[in-house]
Amino acid sequence: MRFRAPNLATAQHWANVLEAAGIDCELHNFYATGALGGLPADACAPEVWLDDERDDMIASRLLDAAMRGPAAGATPWRCRHCGEELEAQFTACWHCGAVRDPRDG
Ligand SMILES: [Zn+2]
Incomplete structure (x- = not known):
C-alpha cells in the first residue's frame, strides 16, 4: 500500500x-x-x-x-530547539527530533 x-x-x-x-x-x-x-x-x-x-x-x-493529531483544532507550534515551525499534529520536531514541550506556543 x-x-x-x-x-x-x-x-x-x-x-x-x-x-x-x-x-x-x-x-x-x-x-x-x-x-x-x-x-x-x-x-x-x-x-x-x-x-x-x-x-x-x-x-x-x-x-x-x-x-x-492529538487534539483537534490545535495550533501550530515552534520548536524551541531549532526554531522550526511545526503543524499541530506533530509531537516532535521533524527537523531536529526534539520532543514538543507543552509550554511551546
Ligand atoms: Zn527542531
Missing part, C-alpha cells in the same frame, strides 16, 4: 510513526518535472510505501490517528 502525503514533513512524520511501530516502509518523493533537486519540498508529492502488505491495516490505523 502507498500513502500519499500532503507534504514532505507529513510524509516524514508518517514514516517515523510506522517505523516506531516496527513497520518497514520507504519514503518516496515524486517531482512534477521528474527531475530531482532544484524544487522546494512542497513542490513534490511524497508517498510512504509499505514493504509488507500484511502491515496495511495497522498502518492505516496509525496514519489515520497521526492525521487527526
Whole structure:
C-alpha cells in the first residue's frame, strides 16, 4: 500500500510513526518535472510505501490517528530547539527530533 502525503514533513512524520511501530516502509518523493533537486519540498508529492502488505491495516490505523493529531483544532507550534515551525499534529520536531514541550506556543 502507498500513502500519499500532503507534504514532505507529513510524509516524514508518517514514516517515523510506522517505523516506531516496527513497520518497514520507504519514503518516496515524486517531482512534477521528474527531475530531482532544484524544487522546494512542497513542490513534490511524497508517498510512504509499505514493504509488507500484511502491515496495511495497522498502518492505516496509525496514519489515520497521526492525521487527526492529538487534539483537534490545535495550533501550530515552534520548536524551541531549532526554531522550526511545526503543524499541530506533530509531537516532535521533524527537523531536529526534539520532543514538543507543552509550554511551546
Ligand atoms: Zn527542531
